[in-house]
Amino acid sequence: MPQALKSKRFTSLLQDRRARVSEQTQANRTDSYGAARSEKLKVSGIEHFPVKEPVSGRRYSVVKVLTEDGFVGFGEGGPATSREFAAAGELLIGLPATASEVARKRLAEIPSLKAAVNTALLDIVGRFSKAPIYQVLGGPTRFKARGMTPLIGESNESLIEALNVARNAGFRAFMVPLPTVAARNQGRAFVLAARKRLEQLREAGGEESDFVLDGAGVLSPGDASSLASEFERFHLLWFDEPCQLTNLSPIRKIAAETVTPIGFGRFVSNAGVFQDLLREQLIDILRPSLAGNGISEIRKMAALSETYYVAVAPHHDGGPIGTAAALHLAASLPNFFVQQIPRPAAEADRRMRAELAGVAAERVEDGYAILPTGPGLGISVNEEALKKYRDSGV
Amino acid sequence: MKRRQFITTLAGAGVAGQLKLHPALGAEPAGDSGVSLPSPLGARAFRSVGSKVKITNMKVFGVSLTPDSDRPYVFVKLETNAGVVGWGEGTLEGKAGAVIECVNDFRDFIVGSDPMQVEHHWQSMYVHSFYRAGPVIGSAISGIDQAMWDIRGKLLDLPVYELLGGPVDPRGVRGYYHANARSREDLIRLRETAHEQGITCFKSGIPGYYEWIETHSKIKQAVEGMELLREGLGPDIDIGVDFHAKTSPTVASILVKEVEPLNLLFIEEPCPPENVKAMARIAARSTTPIATGERLVAAYSCRELVAMGVVDILQTDINHVGGITALWKVGAMAEASGISMAPHACEGPIGGLATVHVDAAMPNFLVQEICSGVQPAMKEKVWEEWLGFPAMRMVDGRFPLPEKPGLGFELSEESLKKYPFGGTRPMARVFHRDGSVAEW
Numbered sequence: 166m167p168q169a170l171k172s173k174r175f176t177s178l179l180q181d182r183r184a185r186v187s188e189q190t191q192a193n194r195t196d197s198y199g200a201a202r203s204e205k206l207k208v209s210g211i212e213h214f215p216v217k218e219p220v221s222g223r224r225y226s227v228v229k230v231l232t233e234d235g236f237v238g239f240g241e242g243g244p245a246t247s248r249e250f251a252a253a254g255e256l257l258i259g260l261p262a263t264a265s266e267v268a269r270k271r272l273a274e275i276p277s278l279k280a281a282v283n284t285a286l287l288d289i290v291g292r293f294s295k296a297p298i299y300q301v302l303g304g305p306t307r308f309k310a311r312g313m314t315p316l317i318g319e320s321n322e323s324l325i326e327a328l329n330v331a332r333n334a335g336f337r338a339f340m341v342p343l344p345t346v347a348a349r350n351q352g353r354a355f356v357l358a359a360r361k362r363l364e365q366l367r368e369a370g371g372e373e374s375d376f377v378l379d380g381a382g383v384l385s386p387g388d389a390s391s392l393a394s395e396f397e398r399f400h401l402l403w404f405d406e407p408c409q410l411t412n413l414s415p416i417r418k419i420a421a422e423t424v425t426p427i428g429f430g431r432f433v434s435n436a437g438v439f440q441d442l443l444r445e446q447l448i449d450i451l452r453p454s455l456a457g458n459g460i461s462e463i464r465k466m467a468a469l470s471e472t473y474y475v476a477v478a479p480h481h482d483g484g485p486i487g488t489a490a491a492l493h494l495a496a497s498l499p500n501f502f503v504q505q506i507p508r509p510a511a512e513a514d515r516r517m518r519a520e521l522a523g524v525a526a527e528r529v530e531d532g533y534a535i536l537p538t539g540p541g542l543g544i545s546v547n548e549e550a551l552k553k554y555r556d557s558g559v
Numbered sequence: 560m561k562r563r564q565f566i567t568t569l570a571g572a573g574v575a576g577q578l579k580l581h582p583a584l585g586a587e588p589a590g591d592s593g594v595s596l597p598s599p600l601g602a603r604a605f606r607s608v609g610s611k612v613k614i615t616n617m618k619v620f621g622v623s624l625t626p627d628s629d630r631p632y633v634f635v636k637l638e639t640n641a642g643v644v645g646w647g648e649g650t651l652e653g654k655a656g657a658v659i660e661c662v663n664d665f666r667d668f669i670v671g672s673d674p675m676q677v678e679h680h681w682q683s684m685y686v687h688s689f690y691r692a693g694p695v696i697g698s699a700i701s702g703i704d705q706a707m708w709d710i711r712g713k714l715l716d717l718p719v720y721e722l723l724g725g726p727v728d729p730r731g732v733r734g735y736y737h738a739n740a741r742s743r744e745d746l747i748r749l750r751e752t753a754h755e756q757g758i759t760c761f762k763s764g765i766p767g768y769y770e771w772i773e774t775h776s777k778i779k780q781a782v783e784g785m786e787l788l789r790e791g792l793g794p795d796i797d798i799g800v801d802f803h804a805k806t807s808p809t810v811a812s813i814l815v816k817e818v819e820p821l822n823l824l825f826i827e828e829p830c831p832p833e834n835v836k837a838m839a840r841i842a843a844r845s846t847t848p849i850a851t852g853e854r855l856v857a858a859y860s861c862r863e864l865v866a867m868g869v870v871d872i873l874q875t876d877i878n879h880v881g882g883i884t885a886l887w888k889v890g891a892m893a894e895a896s897g898i899s900m901a902p903h904a905c906e907g908p909i910g911g912l913a914t915v916h917v918d919a920a921m922p923n924f925l926v927q928e929i930c931s932g933v934q935p936a937m938k939e940k941v942w943e944e945w946l947g948f949p950a951m952r953m954v955d956g957r958f959p960l961p962e963k964p965g966l967g968f969e970l971s972e973e974s975l976k977k978y979p980f981g982g983t984r985p986m987a988r989v990f991h992r993d994g995s996v997a998e999w
Contacts (some may be wrong), residue, residue, distance in 0.1 A: 181846055182846055182848045182849075182871050183848075183849070183871055183897050183898075185822075185848065186824075186848045186871045186872060186899050186925060187897060187923075188923065189797075189824075189925055189926075190899050190923050190924060190925050191727040191728050191733075191921065191923070191924045191925075192727065192922035192923060193921055194728060197728055197729060197730050199728060229893035261721075263717065263722075263724070263725075264721075264724065264725065264726065264727075264729075265724035266723075266724040266725055266727050266920055266921075266922055267725075267727060269724075269922075270922060271725070282799065290717070290721075290722075292578070293716070293717075294581065294714075294715035294716055294717060295579060295580055295584060296579030296581050296584045296610075296675075296714075296715055297582070297584075297608075299608075300584060300610065300675050300711075300715070301715060301722055302677035302678075302722075303676075303677050303884065304609075304673070304675040304676035304677050304678055304679055304711070305569070305608045305609060305675075305676060305679065306676070306678050306679045306682065307603060308604050308605050308607055308608045308609075309608075408888060419667070420845075436891075436894070436895035437895050437896065437897075439895070440865075440866070440895045440896055443866075444866040461724055464891070465891035465892075465894060465895065466895075468858060468887075468888040468891040468892055469891065469892045469895050471862075471888070472858050472859045472862040472892065473857065473862070496608065498680075499678055499681075499682045520589075536607075536608050538580075538585075538608055539578065539580060540578060540579070540580055543577070
């Protein structure tokens with residue numbers, strides 16, 4: 166039999182078998198939570214706070230979940246519509262806050278709220294247990310979590326200024342944007358411009374500053390490959406989203422050619438995509454989006470990548486409640502490497518973050534974020550501030 | 560110190576009380592705690608985020624239900640300064656003495672450490688064992704890991720499956736017994752009992768021992784045995800058949816193809832576990848789902864099976880794979896590839912109950928084994944005598960979920976004394992007609 170036919174038969178047999186077995190798994194049986202056995206921690210209501218940073222315009226949503234027995238939990242995710250939010254509320258009322266796997270299944274069709282709800286439920290469980298979320302998850306594997314912040318600026322000069330400000334705020338790792346991408350396959354001048362940018366930043370930051378180059382998924386595979394090879398001896402922490410993750414063949418080429426570590430994941434919302442990248446050794450650091458996946462989902466992705474000796478550094482471009490969730494996640498993961506923590510340039514935006522969750526929530530010292538130690542998320546969320554910064558566009 | 564002093568009452572734990580930290584879970588006070596305990600390497604770094612709870616003693620018990628048992632239970636008990644104790648199981652068939660010694664080898668890792676940090680200790684026991692873990696180290700880690708989860712649940716006041724985000728199905732965990740019946744009449748009787756009790760699944764084995772290549776009569780006998788199972792148990796009961804790695808890939812391939820029309824739930828271990836490509840060769844030849852994994856240790860050992868997409872069902876055993884921590888990770892990894900979980904359980908009641916907790920939290924959970932028949936025997940009576948409830952007995956085809964915090968049972972050391980350790984005994988040793996070694 167020709168090889169192609171053989172593998173086709175194998176694939177279809179496999180799918181057939183998998184389908185037969187998976188029909189019987191727990192997730193595919195009818196949800197039997199109609200009359201939940203547990204009387205404690207039943208979700209009684211949900212509130213939604215879409216918020217927006219006044220200067221940067223960064224938008225995210227905060228969810229507040231209440232239980233019949235008087236517990237409250239907060240969680241943050243990406244922007245969501247009020248319709249999505251109302252639908253999520255209907256799906257969750259009556260469910261015990263502990264049953265986050267059931268919430269995950271029920272919210273499968275509303276991905277924008279999965280993360281926020283997951284954090285809020287874990288916040289409730291932590292408050293019930295009078296323990297930080299990382300204690301619920303499996304205890305701290307580290308006592309502080311390395312932080313990394315994206316530098317914002319167009320010119321090299323503005324980035325150096327941002328670097329100095331971020332260094333003073335305690336960061337030692339920075340994500341750097343590419344020089345403006347004018348066209349596909351831009352050749353040597355572009356590569357040299359990127360190199361010059363990073364060299365100037367290293368000179369300004371000193372030897373103990375480290376860098377992630379943010380490809381943001383905009384480069385052609387050719388340009389990505391050239392850059393990856395150019396930076397091999399510069400020792401980036403990693404090259405993030407060097408090209409679009411549309412299929413694996415260009416990534417195979419980049420990963421095979423370069424020793425520069427490669428990160429992917431901010432656009433990924435399915436562990437299966439990471440499975441493909443890991444299986445073929447195409448990824449050095451998992452970058453799942455915090456806003457799109459949430460703590461429990463990322464813990465599963467991390468369990469997968471641990472067996473490939475690959476670390477996790479969740480992508481985070483939201484607010485301080487998200488940062489707090491990320492730090493609990495970081496504390497719980499054996500294969501955590503660094504947490505991205507946004508640090509807006511404008512004072513007004515930073516004030517908003519401090520008002521939402523307190524200044525301590527995003528404090529970084531000598532390169533490391535301090536772990537929260539209170540119950541649940543370990544921060545106190547200021548509802549007045551949530552209202553004050555309401556995103557009127559939602 | 561009494562547990563009561565650590566656990567504040569939950570009454571009125573509403574808005575006003577909920578931001579208070581559990582008194583035992585707060586960071587350590589700066590001064591000396593007054594208790595003289597060893598400080599394990601690396602523990603001091605966690606003063607700012609760890610808990611005040613410390614493991615004060617670790618005990619390991621070999622428990623033989625019969626003096627010549629090949630699988631004396633290996634139970635681990637961790638005692639803490641919070642008045643809470645935790646139990647775990649690391650029973651390894653045929654190697655009880657080795658696991659007991661291995662648990663003791665981990666004493667320096669455990670006594671004086673914070674039981675809340677189960678993931679951290681798991682990593683340390685696994686990574687700092689340097690050679691990584693085979694079944695002996697894996698089983699020792701399993702026992703300690705389960706005991707820590709038991710303590711964690713008790714301190715956090717939740718059953719372990721709720722700490723893990725479950726239960727996915729609050730009615731309990733679907734299970735199967737072994738079909739200890741060979742004749743058509745016995746199988747029909749078993750089917751009737753199953754229908755009465757709500758049991759939906761059974762597992763059976765294939766008879767005899769198999770050589771590298773098999774004769775027509777031997778293959779026919781195995782196929783007819785499986786056909787008889789389907790005929791006797793009827794069309795609506797799920798059937799797993801355990802090849803127990805007795806067959807070579809060559810022989811297994813023939814069998815898995817022959818029995819396609821029987822629509823078995825799975826065939827288990829169609830060949831030994833060391834060679835994933837050999838397993839893949841068998842799996843590629845049949846629509847019958849393939850299950851394996853009971854002998855694998857840590858999620859690492861399942862990686863290739865999952866990556867190659869070879870199997871449909873993973874069966875890692877909570878007493879060998881590395882406890883709750885590792886079984887949960889295997890489940891998470893399998894989930895990403897659409898693989899289901901049907902954990903193996905053929906040891907004692909602690910591991911059995913621990914695995915039910917993990918099952919309850921896995922969306923890709925399929926069915927849970929217990930090496931028991933529909934009628935409880937001596938073993939099940941002893942378990943009930945120890946734990947005060949019929950552990951690992953199904954109700955309506957499901958293992959009920961424990962409701963108490965932690966693993967959800969109490970066990971006294973005293974009750975184990977009736978079954979002293981009878982020493983290590985080998986598992987079955989079987990030989991072919993020509994005297995050569997056979998797989999059992």
